[in-house]
Amino acid sequence: MPIILKTRREIEMMRRAGQIGCEILAAMRQAVRIGVTTFELNEIGREMLASRGAIGMSKNYPSYTPGEGYPAETCVSINEEVVHGIPSPRQLKEGDIVTLDLALRFDGYCADTATTVPVGRVSDKVNKLLNVTRDTLAIGIKQIKPGRKWTDIARLMQYNVESNGFNVVREFVGHGVGRSMHEDPKVPNFVTAEQLKGDFKLRAGMTFAVEPMVVIGRRDVHQLPDGWTIVTEDGLPAAHFEHTIAVTDAGADILTDGRAPWGL
Ligand code: MF3
Ligand code: CO
Ligand code: CO
Numbered sequence: 001m002p003i004i005l006k007t008r009r010e011i012e013m014m015r016r017a018g019q020i021g022c023e024i025l026a027a028m029r030q031a032v033r034i035g036v037t038t039f040e041l042n043e044i045g046r047e048m049l050a051s052r053g054a055i056g057m058s059k060n061y062p063s064y065t066p067g068e069g070y071p072a073e074t075c076v077s078i079n080e081e082v083v084h085g086i087p088s089p090r091q092l093k094e095g096d097i098v099t100l101d102l103a104l105r106f107d108g109y110c111a112d113t114a115t116t117v118p119v120g121r122v123s124d125k126v127n128k129l130l131n132v133t134r135d136t137l138a139i140g141i142k143q144i145k146p147g148r149k150w151t152d153i154a155r156l157m158q159y160n161v162e163s164n165g166f167n168v169v170r171e172f173v174g175h176g177v178g179r180s181m182h183e184d185p186k187v188p189n190f191v192t193a194e195q196l197k198g199d200f201k202l203r204a205g206m207t208f209a210v211e212p213m214v215v216i217g218r219r220d221v222h223q224l225p226d227g228w229t230i231v232t233e234d235g236l237p238a239a240h241f242e243h244t245i246a247v248t249d250a251g252a253d254i255l256t257d258g259r260a261p262w263g264l
Helices: 008-030 038-051 124-143 150-163 193-197
Strands: 075-078 081-083 097-106 109-118 174-176 183-187 207-210 213-215 221-223 230-232 238-240 243-248 251-254
Touching (some): 008 038, 008 097, 008 109, 008 207, 008 251, 038 097, 075 081, 081 097, 081 213, 081 238, 097 238, 109 238, 124 150, 124 207, 124 238, 124 243, 124 251, 150 183, 150 193, 183 207
Antiparallel strands (some): 097 109, 109 243, 174 183, 174 207, 213 238, 221 230, 243 251
């Protein structure tokens, strides 16, 4: 499928979705504390989406394997869960980290944003994981400029992760965003022969989600029998930060940055 370039008007529509997403994720993040359940965190997202007339794009998202669609409005993933954790009665405890991922559509246009939050005090290693993953997203975004090849940016993101002793998950990548949550192109956080083949040059009007997933240990992951939750093979923690951006002549315009307390 071709990459769909957006007009300035469409980018403003996406910014509206992005600001709602950012506001909701900030509220969910504020509710993170010892004892809260991931169901309760999703409830905040579900209610705020409804009150703003926005649609959570995860809900009923079709499964790769035959079965039911994704059952909630947001993805809430704890510790070794990398992405697509399903909200549940599980309570967060001190030292956990929790990834909140929200994609929504408002007035026909989507935005997608995620952050990983510590619960109480976390170990130095886990704290470093959060900082490196957040920085990796920032490094990628700062490099965005019309004319650049995406793999040159992905290589810098991968280098930042690996030079800090961590690893980049390979099974999931960023993606174009627009009227749909997922559009072409694929926006990887690492470089392999396959990424070089699918490479693209940045052009003003492109809109996509950049979303590094970083692990402390080995990068191998698998899906739990619930059909959704992706966990690390070695059980070590993972972090995930995501922003939706538009490429402009001046660089990246972060559409999910309204009041994002997790930075950028
Ligand atoms: N928000 C996710 C992304 O960053 C997609 C979630 S789809 C779901 O691309 F069905 F798994 F929820
Ligand atoms: Co995404
Ligand atoms: Co997302």
